[in-house]
Amino acid sequence: MEITDVRAHQIRIPYDAGVASFRQGASAISALDMVLVEVTTDAGLTGWGDAFAYVCPRTTRSAVEEMIAPQARGLKVPDAAGIPATMEQIQRNLHLFGRYGITMFAISGLDIALWDLAAKIEGVPLHRLLGETRRSNIPAYASLLRIGSPENIAGECRKAMALGYGAIKLHETTTPAIFAAREAIGPNIPLMVDMNCPLTGEQAIAFANACKDAQPMFLEEPVWPPEDFTALAEVRSKGGLGIAAGENACTEYQFRQMMNAGAVSHAQPSVIKVGGITEFLKVASLADRLGVKIVPHSPYFGPGLLATLHLLAGRDDGLVEMFYLKREACLWGGRADVDATGHVAVPTGPGLGYEPDRGVMERYRVA
Known part of the structure; x- marks a missing residue:
């Protein structure tokens, strides 16, 4: 089974926190920004991940699209035992962009999606x-x-x-x-x-x-x-x-x-x-x-x-x-x-x- 595509979906859901506020620096955060990472395969299975995106959703989305997707397309979907080696190789391939912050947020999204796929292939919930x-x-x-x-x-x-x-x-x-x-x-x-x-x-x-x-x-x-x-x-x-x-x-x-x-x-x-x-x-x-x-x-x-x-x-x-x-x-x-x-x-x-x-x-x- 191979990965055919990796897509980043930017979602923004408003919320109400009553008397509270959510700020990052000078910016008030009035909605929940998410970047969902969708990994599709040639077998029809889809894995879902999540890349951190508070106040930086477009940047995180770009990181998934420009750095992660090219690394992942065409890869054989690893089983659970193979995911760590696959992710270490991707970390090595992308280390020039930094090992923290946005790069790792995008890597996180792919990793979660691969674990979702691995458990789906086995037909069990991830915790099992x-x-x-x-x-x-x-x-x-x-x-x-x-x-x-x-x-x-x-x-x-x-x-x-x-x-x-x-x-x-x-x-x-x-x-x-x-x-x-x-x-x-x-x-x-x-x-x-x-x-x-x-x-x-x-x-x-x-x-x-x-x-x-x-x-x-x-x-x-x-x-x-x-x-x-x-x-x-x-x-x-x-x-x-x-x-x-x-x-x-x-x-x-x-x-x-x-x-x-x-x-x-x-x-x-x-x-x-x-x-x-x-x-x-x-x-x-x-x-x-x-x-x-x-x-x-x-x-x-x-x-x-x-x-x-x-x-x-x-x-x-x-x-x-x-x-x-x-x-x-x-x-x-x-x-x-x-x-x-x-x-x-x-x-x-x-x-x-x-x-x-x-x-x-x-x-x-x-x-």
């Missing part, structure tokens, strides 16, 4: 192809977007809890925000704080000590630059809190540097950024050996979400991250949504489990 299935549904946490107002933060936390979520993550950088959330959710609910890299190491240590009584599970990416693993390790040792990082890291190699530095208690590989399922599995194996917990970065709505669920199905722990917002449409017909108990069911169909709704794709396609 990957090994032992330990969980059939994954506990979700509500990942709140930036709100700012402690009063509004408390209100949104209470709403999320009422919907069944069993854990909360904030995207805030002030201690009043953190304490407001803790008071709203009570002492026993896990609380995480994503800071998005604003502080120096010294500032982050002071911040960790200031909010320690609110008992956050971890501070996520408190330090700029995010790859300053020495500074992160110092914050972890002197701040007295868990430290999470990894959504901006690519490949097992960079995670190895992070973990060897003692920078994190929680590693956060993102399957649509790190290099796909292949690299995610390497990162998870490394983390298990070194005693680091895996909490994936996964606030996605395309195949990357499904892939994350399958990866977590083979683990005894780990939560799935779900952006706390109302989207206008769903590629999966609502089947990958959080239920009333705060869990997301792991798909049981072949491959990733679901095929994207082409009607939704066409309605929200960006030409």
Whole structure:
């Protein structure tokens, strides 16, 4: 079986996050931008992948079309055992364009699609192809977007809890925000704080000590630059809190540097950024050996979400991250949504489990 074509589909689905906002630098993000990677074969099977695309969908789409598609067309579809070697060769072929960022986002999309195909060929859900299935549904946490107002933060936390979520993550950088959330959710609910890299190491240590009584599970990416693993390790040792990082890291190699530095208690590989399922599995194996917990970065709505669920199905722990917002449409017909108990069911169909709704794709396609 050969790959006949690789296509990138840019999809943009509006959402409503209420009092929250989603910003990347100076740009407000008012819709969910996705680049779906469709890999077709001469046997009629199709694999679906996902390439990270927040605020850069045209760039990611171009990377898939100009770098990935020429590498993949005509390749024999590898089985599960052959995917790592295939992807390493493609990484080697494209290393002149950089091993991180957009190049790896595009590589991630192809890798996920190949795993989808490999499981479909075997007629099994991806989690069974990957090994032992330990969980059939994954506990979700509500990942709140930036709100700012402690009063509004408390209100949104209470709403999320009422919907069944069993854990909360904030995207805030002030201690009043953190304490407001803790008071709203009570002492026993896990609380995480994503800071998005604003502080120096010294500032982050002071911040960790200031909010320690609110008992956050971890501070996520408190330090700029995010790859300053020495500074992160110092914050972890002197701040007295868990430290999470990894959504901006690519490949097992960079995670190895992070973990060897003692920078994190929680590693956060993102399957649509790190290099796909292949690299995610390497990162998870490394983390298990070194005693680091895996909490994936996964606030996605395309195949990357499904892939994350399958990866977590083979683990005894780990939560799935779900952006706390109302989207206008769903590629999966609502089947990958959080239920009333705060869990997301792991798909049981072949491959990733679901095929994207082409009607939704066409309605929200960006030409």
